[in-house]
Amino acid sequence: MSVQLEKFTVAYGPTIAVDAVTASFPAGTTGLLGPNGAGKSSLIKGLLGLVSVRSGRAAILEHDVATECRTIRRFVGYMPEDDCLIPGLTGLGLVRYAGELSGMPPQDAMQRAHEVLFAVGLGEARYRKVETYSQGMKQRIKLAQAIVHDPKLLFLDEPTSGMDPRGRQEMLDLIREISGRGAMSIVLATHILVDVERTCDRVVILTRGQVREDARIEDLRGEMASAFTVRIEGDRAAFESFLRGRGCEVRADDKQAFDVTLPARTPPNTLFAWAEEAGVVVRKLVPAIQTLEDVFVKRLEEEHRAHL
Amino acid sequence: MPIYDQAYKPWEGAFVTKPGTWWVIARTGVRTVWQKWLILLLIFSSFPFAVRAVQIYLNSRIGGDSQFESIAKQLEIHGGFFEGFLKGQGFMLVLVLVIAGAGLIARDRESRALSLYFSRPVEFRDYVGGKFLILAFYAGLITLVPALLLFVIQLFLTGDASFFREFYWIPFSILGAFAVSVAVLGGMMLAVSAAAGSRSAAVVFFAVLWFPEIIRNILSRIPAAGYFSVGANLRQILSVFFGTERPYDFSTAGAAGALAVYLGISLAVLRLRIRPTEVIR
Numbered sequence: 001m002s003v004q005l006e007k008f009t010v011a012y013g014p015t016i017a018v019d020a021v022t023a024s025f026p027a028g029t030t031g032l033l034g035p036n037g038a039g040k041s042s043l044i045k046g047l048l049g050l051v052s053v054r055s056g057r058a059a060i061l062e063h064d065v066a067t068e069c070r071t072i073r074r075f076v077g078y079m080p081e082d083d084c085l086i087p088g089l090t091g092l093g094l095v096r097y098a099g100e101l102s103g104m105p106p107q108d109a110m111q112r113a114h115e116v117l118f119a120v121g122l123g124e125a126r127y128r129k130v131e132t133y134s135q136g137m138k139q140r141i142k143l144a145q146a147i148v149h150d151p152k153l154l155f156l157d158e159p160t161s162g163m164d165p166r167g168r169q170e171m172l173d174l175i176r177e178i179s180g181r182g183a184m185s186i187v188l189a190t191h192i193l194v195d196v197e198r199t200c201d202r203v204v205i206l207t208r209g210q211v212r213e214d215a216r217i218e219d220l221r222g223e224m225a226s227a228f229t230v231r232i233e234g235d236r237a238a239f240e241s242f243l244r245g246r247g248c249e250v251r252a253d254d255k256q257a258f259d260v261t262l263p264a265r266t267p268p269n270t271l272f273a274w275a276e277e278a279g280v281v282v283r284k285l286v287p288a289i290q291t292l293e294d295v296f297v298k299r300l301e302e303e304h305r306a307h308l
Numbered sequence: 309m310p311i312y313d314q315a316y317k318p319w320e321g322a323f324v325t326k327p328g329t330w331w332v333i334a335r336t337g338v339r340t341v342w343q344k345w346l347i348l349l350l351i352f353s354s355f356p357f358a359v360r361a362v363q364i365y366l367n368s369r370i371g372g373d374s375q376f377e378s379i380a381k382q383l384e385i386h387g388g389f390f391e392g393f394l395k396g397q398g399f400m401l402v403l404v405l406v407i408a409g410a411g412l413i414a415r416d417r418e419s420r421a422l423s424l425y426f427s428r429p430v431e432f433r434d435y436v437g438g439k440f441l442i443l444a445f446y447a448g449l450i451t452l453v454p455a456l457l458l459f460v461i462q463l464f465l466t467g468d469a470s471f472f473r474e475f476y477w478i479p480f481s482i483l484g485a486f487a488v489s490v491a492v493l494g495g496m497m498l499a500v501s502a503a504a505g506s507r508s509a510a511v512v513f514f515a516v517l518w519f520p521e522i523i524r525n526i527l528s529r530i531p532a533a534g535y536f537s538v539g540a541n542l543r544q545i546l547s548v549f550f551g552t553e554r555p556y557d558f559s560t561a562g563a564a565g566a567l568a569v570y571l572g573i574s575l576a577v578l579r580l581r582i583r584p585t586e587v588i589r
Contacts (some may be wrong), residue, residue, distance in 0.1 A: 046425050059394040070429045074323055078427035082420040088340050100332040101428045103323035112321075118314040145424065150319035178316050 002027055002153050003047065007056035008210075009307040010039070010046040013072035017042035019209035020056060025187055029179045031196030031217075032189040041081055043206070044155045047218035048078055059151055075105050077151035079142045081158045085130040091117060091141050092126040096144035112148055120144045122173060132186040136167040143171070145180060154178070154186045160195055166196075175199050228268060231257040234280030242278045259288045315454035333438025338445050341408045349407060350449055353400040357454040360393050361566045362459055366443045368465035384469070385462050387550035390455055390478055394546060396486055397451050398539070401493065402517065406445045409497035412439050413582065414506035426584035436498065436578055442495040452486040481549040488545055492538060492567050492574075502581035531557035535566040542567070 003025040012019040018039040032040045043146055045051045047058055049069040058065040060072045086094055092113050099109030117126045120140040125133070130141060139159060146154060159175065160168040176199050179186050188200060196203050196217075203220065205213035213220075232239055236258070240250045250257040262270065268285070275282045367385055383495055416422055425435055459478055463471060504512045520536040527533035534540040535557045543555050544563040554560065 045423075045585055050423055050426055070431070073427060073429045076427070078423070080420075080423045080427070082423070084420045084422075084424050086424065087415055087419055089336075093336075097332070097336050098424065098428070100336075101329050101425065101430055103325060103329075103429060104319075104321065105324050108319070108321045112319055115314075115317060119316040123314070149323075175315075181316050181318065183318070259321070300397045 001025065001059075002030075002061060003187065004059045005043075005056070006058070008043070008046065008058045009056050010042045010051055011054040012042075012051070016054070017272050018046060021206075021209070021211055023204055023214055025185070025212050026202065027185045027205070028201040029186040029188065029199055031173075031200035031203040032187055032206060033191070033203050035191055038191075038206045039209035040191075040206055041157050042209075044157055044187070044189055048073065048076065048155070063167075074149075075152045075232070077146035077154040078148065079146040079154070079156045079159055081161060083138055083142075085138060086134075087129070087131045089130055091122055091130055091133070091144075092132050092230050093217045094141060095126075095144045095148050099148040102149035104149055106161065109148070112150075113144075115177040116148050117141075123172065125266040135162040136164065139163055139167070140174075141173060143174065147184075150184070152184060154184055156186060156188045156190075158190055159188065160190070160192060162247055172198050207257055226264070226266065226268075227259060228256050228271065229286050229288040230260050230271065230282060231282070231284035232275065232280045234278075236280075239275065239278045239280045242274065246274060258283060262286075289291065316418075318588055323349065325518075328434060330427070330434040330437040330441065333425075333430075333435060334445070336443035337412065337439060337442035341412075341442055341446070346404065346407050347545075349400065349404055350446075353397060353404070354454070356393065356396050357458065360389070360458050362452075363389075364462050364465060368462075368467075386475070386551045387478060387481065390458065390482060390549035391485075391546055391552055393455055393458065394451055394482070394489070395543065397454075398489075398542075400450050401447055401489065402514075405443055405447050405448055405493055405497045406513055407450070409443050409501055410509035410513070411501065411506040412442060413498055413501040413578075414504060414509050417502065417581070418506060420507065422582065423584050432579070432582060435582060439498055440494055443497060444490050446495065447490045448486065450480065451489070455482045455486075477588040480550075485546050485549045488549075492542065492570055495571050495574035495578075496538070499577035501579075502578050532557060532562075535562055536556045538567070538570060541570075 003023075005023045007022055008267060009016065009020050010017060013091050021039075021043065032043065034040050042051060042304050043163040046053050047060060047065055049065065049072075053066070063072050065072065083225040086097070089097060095113035095117055096106075098107045099112055100106055103209050104112065114123075114126070117123055122137060122140050122144065125137060131137070133141060140161065143156070143159065147155070154308050156175065163171060172195060175186065178184060179199070188196065188198075190196060200217060202215065202216050204211055240252065240258060243250050247263040250258055258269070262268070271285060272282055295299065327423040330588070331424075364385060416425070456479060466472075496516060497509075500513045500516060501509045517538055520541050524533045524537040524540055534544070535558060540556055540558075544558070544560055545567065547554050548560055556563075
């Protein structure tokens with residue numbers, strides 16, 4: 001396991017940012033997904049010892065966060081959400097400095113800084129002062145300083161924030177490439193669902209400091225495959241009630257059609273059999289949930305309803 | 309196998325733990341801080357050194373000559389000579405500390421770079437220690453190094469061991485005086501840099517140094533008012549190091565205590581202001 005959390009709580013005074021989270025992030029790429037203020041950044045900062053932990057336990061790469069923070073930081077890379085670049089240093093100087101601070105020998109840090117800057121696409125701009133960089137370049141240099149020491153675990157906090165579509169795509173490609181090349185696990189905190197879909201094997205959905213979903217992307221896609229939008233001819237209310245009786249989840253947001261989520265391992269053509277049984281005719285049957293975004297929105301709606 | 313591959317590659321080297329991240333911070337900081345103003349200041353502050361070196365030379369030439377007895381008396385080399393040199397460099401020391409130190413922590417705070425340090429194996433003591441060494445390096449260039457050099461020149465020009473036998477303690481006194489001055493002034497500069505912005509740090513530092521000095525001058529009839537002045541306390545302690553007459557009426561132990569309090573306050577401010585992440589409530 002890359003990260004293990006047990007009732008992990010981070011609070012700023014009376015405000016609880018991460019509320020007794022119990023979860024584990026296996027090796028690979030995990031997306032930490034949630035709206036703004038969900039506690040994603042606080043969770044990462046708590047794991048790195050950047051903010052104090054109220055209660056609970058956490059381990060990174062089998063090292064206890066409370067007692068072995070210094071050791072952990074040597075093997076972990078962190079790309080913060082903020083700009084956090086040291087003015088006065090060149091791109092090369094900054095990445096080299098970051099490498100040396102992580103414990104790399106000066107010569108290795110220098111050589112590696114060149115390599116990493118080329119890898120993130122800043123090879124030509126490496127002798128420029130970091131304060132002259134554009135937003136996209138700043139995101140890239142932040143990634144470079146986080147990976148210069150080839151960490152075993154990389155925390156990326158909103159890595160595509162402020163980037164144009166092309167830059168965003170390149171950044172996601174870069175993340176995919178890094179996770180594919182080495183033995184590095186990645187935790188990607190973002191509120192952009194597509195970023196998670198494109199880069200991660202697993203997703204942890206966080207809202208109001210609590211875990212709402214912790215699943216493999218593949219499994220979620222399975223869930224997506226069991227939801228359909230249906231339009232019928234006949235007594236719609238009776239058919240909805242009939243479906244609910246068969247264990248289906250029915251959502252009727254549209255006058256023309258309604259969404260049905262079938263029970264697990266129920267093939268879609270069962271709907272036709274049930275329609276015949278209920279005396280209605282199916283006029284339209286299409287997959288209802290097309291993206292992970294729908295799952296995310298659904299979880300948020302559930303969360304919202306629970307707090308009403 | 310590709311001839312040239314710019315893609316990400318794993319690193320297979322080994323980490324080193326010695327001498328520590330404070331050394332990395334100090335080394336990089338010394339290079340980054342080096343700028344035109346500082347170089348000019350360092351050149352300018354070498355003039356007093358040249359004058360003192362000439363004094364040593366003249367003393368070695370006419371010291372034993374009875375014809376120039378009164379002049380030789382004025383040129384005599386003793387503890388007070390070195391104390392005078394260090395006191396004379398005081399203003400330059402403050403300027404160097406301001407130019408090198410005003411932005412040291414303030415700029416890291418303003419650019420939110422502290423999380424970049426503290427997400428690595430860097431502790432508070434490494435960070436502050438590294439930043440302090442940057443100031444100590446530049447302060448040493450205008451105080452410690454020339455003072456020790458003057459001692460060596462004097463030894464060289466005397467040509468016998470009599471001076472060394474009599475004044476062997478002077479290098480230790482120079483070191484001690486340097487350590488106390490830089491610890492207090494450097495600590496205060498770092499604290500001000502952590503508390504104020506990079507643009508206002510210089511003004512705040514001058515205010516912290518000279519406002520109490522003005523108060524002390526106004527209340528000159530009350531000796532205890534001297535405890536509020538960093539400069540007065542430092543001058544009092546320097547006289548102890550060089551075995552010269554105390555410049556003020558207040559107690560030396562009290563002066564040492566006051567300096568310790570200044571240092572303590574500086575550390576407390578640093579503790580309070582150097583946080584890896586700002587919490588906005």
